[in-house]
Amino acid sequence: xxxxxxxxxxxxxGLGSMLNLSAFGKMLEQTDDAAPDDEDFWANIRKGYKLxxxxxNLENGYYCIQPQExxxxxxxxxxxxxxxxxxxxxxxxxxxxKASANQLAELAGCSTDELIITRNSTExxxxxxxxxxxxxxxxxxxxxQDYGAMLDMFKQIAKRNGIVNKVLSLPADPESDDEIVxxxxxxxxxxxxxxxxxxxxxxxxxxxxxQKICDMAHSKNVQVMVDGAHALAHIKFNIADLHCDYYGASxxxxxxxxxxxxxxxxxxEHIPRVWPIFADSSKGDDDITRLNHTGxxxxxxxxxxxxxxxxxxxxxxxxxxxxxxxxQNYWTAKARNMPHLVLYTPTDPARSCAIANVGVKGMKxxxxxxxxxxxxxxxxxxxxxxKAAVHGCRITPxxxxxxxxxxxxxDALGQMRG
Numbered sequence: 196x197x198x199x200x201x202x203x204x205x206x207x208x209g210l211g212s213m214l215n216l217s218a219f220g221k222m223l224e225q226t227d228d229a230a231p232d233d234e235d236f237w238a239n240i241r242k243g244y245k246l247x248x249x250x251x252n253l254e255n256g257y258y259c260i261q262p263q264e265x266x267x268x269x270x271x272x273x274x275x276x277x278x279x280x281x282x283x284x285x286x287x288x289x290x291x292x293k294a295s296a297n298q299l300a301e302l303a304g305c306s307t308d309e310l311i312i313t314r315n316s317t318e319x320x321x322x323x324x325x326x327x328x329x330x331x332x333x334x335x336x337x338x339x340q341d342y343g344a345m346l347d348m349f350k351q352i353a354k355r356n357g358i359v360n361k362v363l364s365l366p367a368d369p370e371s372d373d374e375i376v377x378x379x380x381x382x383x384x385x386x387x388x389x390x391x392x393x394x395x396x397x398x399x400x401x402x403x404x405x406q407k408i409c410d411m412a413h414s415k416n417v418q419v420m421v422d423g424a425h426a427l428a429h430i431k432f433n434i435a436d437l438h439c440d441y442y443g444a445s446x447x448x449x450x451x452x453x454x455x456x457x458x459x460x461x462x463x464e465h466i467p468r469v470w471p472i473f474a475d476s477s478k479g480d481d482d483i484t485r486l487n488h489t490g491x492x493x494x495x496x497x498x499x500x501x502x503x504x505x506x507x508x509x510x511x512x513x514x515x516x517x518x519x520x521x522x523q524n525y526w527t528a529k530a531r532n533m534p535h536l537v538l539y540t541p542t543d544p545a546r547s548c549a550i551a552n553v554g555v556k557g558m559k560x561x562x563x564x565x566x567x568x569x570x571x572x573x574x575x576x577x578x579x580x581x582k583a584a585v586h587g588c589r590i591t592p593x594x595x596x597x598x599x600x601x602x603x604x605x606d607a608l609g610q611m612r613g
Contacts, residue, residue, distance in 0.1 A: 229514065231521035234598060240510070241595040250574045251600045256397065256425060256550055256591035257576065259451045261503070268502040269453050272495035288494055295500040299458055302504050303442075304433025310460050311487040312497055316424035317344045319443030319459035320391075322486060323420050324348045326469040331357035333388040336379060339364045339582040340396045342422060349391075359386070364583065365401065368541045372404035376411050387417045394426040394437075398578045398585050399539045400523070400550025402430065409438040418465070424448060427458070428503075429519065430548050431512040434460050441465070449549075452503045455496040459486070515594060519549035522592045526601040527551050530608055539585045552578060554587025557613020564588050571607040 229236035243262040246252070252260075261269065276283050292312060300310040313319045324335075325348065335349055339362055349360050361382050369375050379390060390412050395402050409419045420441040426432065428450035434442050442460040446452035461469060467480040471488060478485035507515070524544055530536050530553055540551040555563050560577035567573040567588065575588040592601065 231514075231517040237518060237594065238597070241597065244595045246595065250568060250572045251596075251603060252574050253590050253592055253596070253600075253604065254574050254576050255593040255596075256448065256589060258447055258454065259449055259593055261451045261453065262506060265451055265453075265499060265502050265506055269495060269499040272498040276494050276498075283494070284491070292494070292497045295497050296458075298501045298504055299446075302507075303427065303444075303458065303460065304435050305442075305460050306463065309463050309466075309483060310458060311483050312500070313443070313457040313459050313487070314455055314489070314492075315447070315457040316342070316422060316443045316445040317457075319457050320345050320420060320422055320441075321348045322459060322472055323441045323443070323461070323469060324352060324389075324391075326471065326486070327389065328468065328470075329356040329358050329388070332386055333358045334361055334384060334386040335359070336361045336363070336382045336387060336390045336417075338362065338391075338393070339580075340398060340401075340585070341391060341393055342397055342424065345391060345422060358388075361387075365396065365403075367399065367401075367539055367584070368543075369401075369546070372407055375404055376407050379408055380411050380415075383412065383415050383417055387415070389418050389420060391420045391422065394421050394423040394432075394442075395429065395548070395550065397425055397550070398580060398583060398589060399541075399552045400425075400547040400589075400591075401541055402426075402546050402548065405437045405439060409440075413438065425550060428507050428512075428515075430516050446500060446503070450500075450503050450507060452500055453496045455493050456500060461486070510594065516548060518594055519592070520544060520547075522596055522598075522601060523547060523549050523551050523590075525598065526590070526605050527553070529605045533609060535612060536608060537587060539587055549593070550589065550591050552585060552587045552589050553608065554585075555608070555611050555613050558611065560586055560588055563611065566611060567604075567607060571603065573604055573607060 243264060245263055296310055296312050297307045300307040303310065329352055335358055337346060337349060352358055353360050363378055363382055366374060392403055392405060392408050394405055405421055412419045418440040421439045423442050423444040425448055427444040440462045444458050446456040446458060447454045461483055466483050469486060471486045473488045475485045475488035527538060527540065531538055535556050537554040537556060540547050554560065560579040564575050564577040567575055575590055578585050578587060578589050
């Protein structure tokens with residue numbers, strides 16, 4: 196189907212019923228030639244979302260709202276679980292969760308017996324950090340730019356087990372992958388037990404050369420845990436290709452799963468070595484589900500994972516990544532020419548995607564975010580991190596974001612002064 200026919204058909208669709216939503220999805224599957232700058236195509240994607248008109252939402256990094264197609268299916272799952280009650284919980288709950296995990300493993304590019312569904316990235320990565328057999332004097336390596344919850348867990352383990360945390364700082368605009376890899380390599384000693392690295396830095400959007408870091412660390416007998424909170428369904432990759440030992444991600448971000456779902460990958464050989472947070476003696480030591488005993492959970496969220504994966508595949512992983520990168524480069528290219536602004540995201544387009552961070556010289560990030568919302572009706576999040584040397588607002592558009600909305604951001608930034 197060509198673009199003109201696609202637009203003709205979608206213009207006739209009312210997105211208020213599941214039937215029409217399904218028809219919209221089918222047409223989306225048949226349109227595989229839309230470019231990142233095809234505004235007509237992406238305007239029709241936008242029609243699949245119900246958006247709050249009070250402000251321009253440029254803070255999708257915390258939580259990517261669900262398109263109506265996913266939301267309606269989520270509500271249907273809630274009703275069905277509620278209808279069946281304890282019967283559902285005691286019969287098919289675990290089989291259905293396993294089926295969702297299997298589809299998630301296929302998307303992530305790993306074996307089904309190496310992945311579990313968790314509640315978010317923090318739970319996933321904290322499970323690994325707290326579950327390792329730490330000994331006094333063991334060393335862990337991380338960066339100031341890593342997520343705060345992970346850094347806090349390492350601090351707690353240091354107090355409890357006597358480990359040493361070695362915290363480095365990433366360059367904002369690296370010249371090469373080697374610069375990053377060498378930074379981590381220089382921190383490793385014979386006492387290093389675990390290296391944590393972000394796949395995509397949450398406060399700046401910088402994409403790190405994970406595979407190269409993992410290969411380097413393994414050559415020194417060091418395991419690597421990857422924080423992939425922002426990478427899954429944002430950029431296309433396979434966990435198997437990263438060569439990492441552990442990988443955690445949140446599904447409520449770029450996959451648009453309802454709140455309360457994340458994933459954890461553990462390389463098969465490491466599963467017996469990780470202590471679960473909640474004990475489960477019914478599973479063998481090499482069964483990854485032994486790490487997944489968390490009590491009663493909101494099953495409807497897990498049931499919606501395949502629906503979100505289906506929607507993501509309809510858009511197309513490559514096409515989504517290209518659009519998100521295009522949107523970010525559209526506004527940052529203009530912002531970099533404004534001398535009163537500071538960009539904290541790499542200039543090389545390959546080193547970032549949707550996420551970027553911008554600051555106004557002489558202005559506190561909180562004040563900047565407040566002005567953007569109150570005066571310009573643009574919602575962002577302030578990042579004011581002295582140790583990471585990042586002082587600006589994180590800007591995260593999504594597939595429904597328009598060029599007009601980004602123009603409004605650029606115009607606002609051009610007028611702001613510290």
